[in-house]
Amino acid sequence: MPLPLYALAVRVIHWFRRDLRLSDNTAFAAAARDSKGDVVPVFVLDDALLRGKDVAPARIAFLLDSLRALDAELRARGSRLIVQRGNPTEVLPAVLAATSADALYFNRDYTPLARRRDEQVVDTVRRMGARAESFKDLVVLESNELLTSAQKPYVVFTPYKRAWLSKVGERVSTLPAPAQLAAPVLESPPIPTPADLGVTVEQQLPRGGETEAQRLLRAFIAERITRYDALRDFPAEDATSRLSPHLRFGTISPRQCLQAALEAKNLADLRTHAAFDTWISELIWREFYIQVLYHFPHADRHNFKREYDALRWGSGSDALDQARFAAWCDGRTGYPIVDAAMRQLNQTGWMHNRARMIVASFLTKDLWLDWRWGERYFMQRLVDGDPAANNGGWQWAAGTGTDAQPYYRIFNPTLQGQRFDPQGDYIRRWLPELARVPDEFIHEPWRMTPMDQLRSSCQIGKDYPYPIVDHAAQKDEIVRRFKAIRTN
Ligand SMILES: Cc1cc2nc3c(=O)[nH]c(=O)nc-3n(C[C@H](O)[C@H](O)[C@H](O)COP(=O)(O)OP(=O)(O)OC[C@H]3O[C@@H](n4cnc5c(N)ncnc54)[C@H](O)[C@@H]3O)c2cc1C
Known part of the structure; x- marks a missing residue:
């Protein structure tokens, strides 16, 4: 008689990319649930991304800072982050073989480059006989979830926003971080510093990591969001959230941002609601451009028109x-x-x-x-x-x-x-x-x-x-x- 699914011991690799947090991380939560905590958390420092023409020392430093914070969160739960350097299409199969894992989970990314890379990884993992599963996480609504009545992608923001708001509604749910994880099954070299990677950072950068992102969100909602529409256009004012690097690297999720804004709006004076709506609009702009590039990959290098x-x-x-x-x-x-x-x-x-x-x-x-x-x-x-x-x-x-x-x-x-x-x-x-x-x-x-x-x-x-x-x-x-x- 076949064993019921829940009795099977599975080990799942979670491939961290633009989701450097444990709370409200869709693929990570699924990995922890399906493996009963036996998750191998991996981040691949991809040489192609470290050396490309568009690389910024600032982003590498912020990324490494966020990886250190993520490692600390994992250690607090009995695990640790495995950081490997190289090409994900080679590193991940090697980790799969070394850990005898049954599956690889990750959250989807939508840029042309990421999609090509992910297809290759999924292909290799499946050829090795393991499962590869991807999840929606980077956005509240994925590109194909929101199309015009003619089943075409939106190319104008206002109707996109209207459709987005009507689909999402006034409530959004988020997932808690797993409480406990299995002990690490693989050694990992220490997380490098920017200098280890030959990167010199001259700028004064914000701190990375999930705790810092949550602190910024709380401070923005408590102290500044009600004046957002009045002050956001004045660059001398500290009127915006400063969450952009965190949304970029996923140390916070768009659902967490939206949930915090909607909950605060419900309790706020009616006269301030427009300010909340304006900020939510900016989160929608972020998704609008993600879906534009997904549907029109030529825009990456060419004029959209x-x-x-x-x-x-x-x-x-x-x-x-x-x-x-x-x-x-x-x-x-x-x-x-x-x-x-x-x-x-x-x-x-x-x-x-x-x-x-x-x-x-x-x-x-x-x-x-x-x-x-x-x-x-x-x-x-x-x-x-x-x-x-x-x-x-x-x-x-x-x-x-x-x-x-x-x-x-x-x-x-x-x-x-x-x-x-x-x-x-x-x-x-x-x-x-x-x-x-x-x-x-x-x-x-x-x-x-x-x-x-x-x-x-x-x-x-x-x-x-x-x-x-x-x-x-x-x-x-x-x-x-x-x-x-x-x-x-
Ligand atoms: C020429 C140009 C280049 C830009 N390049 C980037 C970029 O590389 N990365 C980036 O995140 N934003 C970019 N923006 C959008 C915007 O300037 C930044 O997101 C914003 O200044 C970040 O500050 P904040 O986190 O305090 O934003 P807030 O005003 O608090 O907004 C909240 C979040 O909404 C998103 N958001 C806000 N405005 C936009 C927008 N116009 N388009 C897309 N998302 C938005 C960001 O994720 C931001 O963190 C660019 C805008 C222009 C005009």
């Missing part, structure tokens, strides 16, 4: 383009709000969302540089650098993305500064050379007379550059180029 492939980027002089790009990267464009934002990125690995929109508009519309240049630079610096959100954000700003609006998305950097950093607090924080410039000149320091410059200890052209381009003239030319595409 292919007609813009004919658009001519650049000034015609490669040397000038390179010099302008270097000025943008270093925060030396002469437009204070742009430069402050780039310095924030370079020094901290994070940039405020309004500032991201401003610098992306400046790169594409004022410097006429291909959005892919900026996208790559962001990926090389951002601690939250995420292929879907970054690509979506850049194509949105360039006007080549899902809701192409090339003319309206030309931000005047001076007006943006005046509107969203009225006293210049953000500018002065990141550009100490402008610290003593009076408010009336803080967004246009080139208008200072020599006497003003003397008084504010800031000589334009020496301590701070003149604008490298004239916004009005640059704007007219890029509009002309976009219009030429549209009429053709």
